[in-house]
Amino acid sequence: MERTIPQTQEMFDAYGRLNGDNDILHYDDEYAKARGFRGTLGHGLMYLGYVADLAARKYGKDWHTRGEISVKFVAPVCPGDELKVSIDDDGHAQCESQFGKTLVGYAKLV
Numbered sequence: 001m002e003r004t005i006p007q008t009q010e011m012f013d014a015y016g017r018l019n020g021d022n023d024i025l026h027y028d029d030e031y032a033k034a035r036g037f038r039g040t041l042g043h044g045l046m047y048l049g050y051v052a053d054l055a056a057r058k059y060g061k062d063w064h065t066r067g068e069i070s071v072k073f074v075a076p077v078c079p080g081d082e083l084k085v086s087i088d089d090d091g092h093a094q095c096e097s098q099f100g101k102t103l104v105g106y107a108k109l110v
Contacts, residue, residue: 001054001057001058001086001087002054002084002085002086002087003050003054003084003085003086004082004083004084004085005050005083005085006080006081006082006083007042007077007078007079007080007081007082007083007097008079008080009027009029009040009079011042011046012026012027012040012041012042012043012046012079013026013027015042015043015045015046016043019043019045021043025037025040025041026040026041026042026043027040028040032078037076037078038076038078038099039078039079039080040078040079041076041077041078042076042077042078042081044073047071047073047077047083047085047095047102047103048069048071048103050083050085050095051069051071051085051087051093051095051103051105051107052067052069052107054085054086054087054093054107055067055069055087055093055107058087058107059109062109063109066109066110067107067108067109067110068106068107068108068109068110069093069105069106069107070105070106071093071103071104071105071106072103072104072105073102073103074101074102074103074104075097075099075100075101075102076102077095077097077102081097081098081099081102082097082098083095083096083097083102084096084097087107090108091106091107091108091109092104092105092106093105093106093107
């Protein structure tokens with residue numbers, strides 16, 4: 001199961017308003033680029049949320065009582081990235097942009 005979610009600065013801004021994360025790396029493109037990134041950075045918990053949402057779609061109501069998720073963030077996500085979020089039949093989860101894997105882990109029922 002998979003879905004592709006284009007990433008935008010507007011999404012980063014909205015998520016930051018929801019969770020209160022005011023780290024400048026998420027909002028100031030020049031600042032982020034000066035530190036070696038391609039642009040501002042997406043919030044890691046956004047991507048955990050994308051995996052959890054996909055798991056809920058995959059496993060249905062059982063996800064809410066028997067779901068287990070574990071992820072590792074391995075690369076940044078920036079505005080303009082086309083992020084493919086997937087969970088395979090064994091529960092292996094990943095996010096991947098056109099620049100490579102950004103998250104690896106699993107979402108499964110226990």
